[in-house]
Amino acid sequence: MPASSSPPEAAIVGGGPAGLMAAEVLGRAGLKVTVYDRMPSVGRKLLMAGRGGLNLTHSEAFERFVTRYAEAEPQLRPLIEAFSPADLRAWCEGLGQETFVGSSGRVFPVAFKASPLLRAWLSRLEGLGIRFALRHRWQGWDETGALLLxxxxxxxxxxEPDATILALGGGSWPRLGSDGGWVEILSRRGIAVSPLRPANMGFTCAWSEIMRSRFEGEPLKRVALGFEGATVRGEAIITADGIEGGAVYALSARLRDALAARGSAVLHIDLRPDLDHGALLRRLEAPRKGQSASTFLRKSAGLSPVGIALLREASPSLPGEPGSLARLIKAVPLTLTGTKTLERAISSAGGVPFCELDDSLMLKRMPGVFVAGEMLDWEAPTGGYLLQATFATGVAAAKGVLSFLKIPDAALTWNPRSATRHP
Incomplete structure (x- = not known):
């Protein structure tokens, strides 16, 4: 770009992680960037994600990591290779937010919350001259191709920017900004959009009144959930109308699709995954010595009150024979009747399919318009995979803009403590 010419202008619609990361890459490459967002502040869903600890990415081996994206792995693999979990950690630390690996392999900032990271990030973006136009709702394009807001x-x-990046998010938690209103806009332009569906969500089931009234909010700790050959260890939480939690989210795509196909799905819960059937059976064969069933299960099998209640939900008259009781404890059946709504899901599936885009995430039907983040048709479990792909697609879309505008891609390092371009 000649020194005497004015810099190209880029518009980014959506001020979430993908949009802000794209803004940083473009700003550091010297472009004039404006971020438009319909909310009064940016990064709201990022702040929400950090309420329980901001899980940025995961430390597992890369080849294992990319399998978490299932059908979208071929498309996301090169993007995550270009902005890897190590790059994300370095970028975070470059903002003065050191990271650590938790016991589960998940990566968090030491501050644990999202707010210090977001404050530092916005300060950097302001130093790059990034402009924010808040309370601006995108309405599409006019007949000349100009953006309408x-x-x-x-x-x-x-x-009328020289290039546009759409990063409006999916359809979950619409009160935070991502309401999915862009689906109709793109559809009118002839762009196929896969229907938005809940992902990483809870499920409904028909609890008894006792279960609802006494155990709502109670965690099922150190359990294993199984469905159609897939098993996940972790925790779950009883809700008034069903079940949710990390282990449930890991199976949510399979469960959701089974419910859509058959109307119900049976989830099996192993209440003592650390004990094999034989070891559990030996405990249950011990004399009861006049103990009630609940006391015996608590002392001999190590079950919590909510675990015992779950057994009674499945079998009100608990099996008296130790072998049958052991089998029930190792695989408590729970019939799921539906999914929690998209509005309450952690993330969403569906969106713009990769076949509508070129390798730089530019819409084939609309040169100069790129798509990033959760607008794309991919999903992943919680554990750092969601944010990693969101950041990586933001970087990829920004690099696509640079290529489209024939601007040399700056050799960016990801841990600068200043907001300078690195040639």
């Missing part, structure tokens, strides 16, 4: 007063605004 409305501001907080309802006034129409027309913008």
């Amino acid at each position: 409305t501001d907080a007063t309802g006034q129409a605004i027309r913008v």
Whole structure:
């Protein structure tokens, strides 16, 4: 780009992690960047994700890591190779937010919360000259291809950037900004969009009144959930109308698709995955010595009150024969009747399929328009995989813009403590 020419202008619609990361890459390459967002502040879903600890990425081996994206692995693999978990950690630490690996292999900032990271990030972006146009809702394009937006007063605004990145998120937690309204806009342009569906969500089931009233909010700790040959260890939480939690989310795509196909799905819960059937059976063969069933199960099998209640949900008259009781404890059947709503899901599946995009994430039907983040048709379990791919697609879309505008891609390092371009 000649020194005397004015820098190209890029518009980024959506101020979540993908949009902000794209803004940083473009800003460091010297572009004039404006981020448009319909909310009064950016990064709201990132802040929400950090309420229980901001899980940035995961430390497992790369070949294992990329399998978490299932059908989207071929498309996401090169993008995550280009902005890897190590790059994400270095970028975070470059903002003054050191990271650590938890006992489960998940990676968090030492501060644990998202707010210190977001504050440092926004300060860097402001230093790069990134402009933020908040309370601006995107309405699509006019007949000339210009972006159409409305501001907080309802006034129409027309913008003609040299390139655009759409990073409006999926359809989960719409009150935080990602309401999925872009689906209709793209569809009108002839772009196929896979329907948005809940992902990493809870499920409903028909609890008894006792289960609802006494055990809502109770965790099932150190259990293993199984469905159609897949098993996940972790924790789950009883809700008033069903079950949710990390282990449930890991199986949510399989469960969701089974429910859509058959109307119900039977999840099996192993309440003592650390004991094999034989070891558990020997414990259950011990004399009861006048103990109630609940006391015996608590002392001999090590079950919690909520675990015992779950057994009674499946079999009100608990098996008296130790072998049958052991089999029940190792595989408590729970019939799921539906999914929690998209609005309450952690993330969403569906979106713009990769066949509508070229390798740089540019829409084939709309040169100069790129898509990033959860608008793309991929899903992954919780554990750091969601944010990693979101950041990586933001980087990829920004690099696509640089290629489209024929601007040399800056050899960016990911841990600069200053907001400078690195040639």
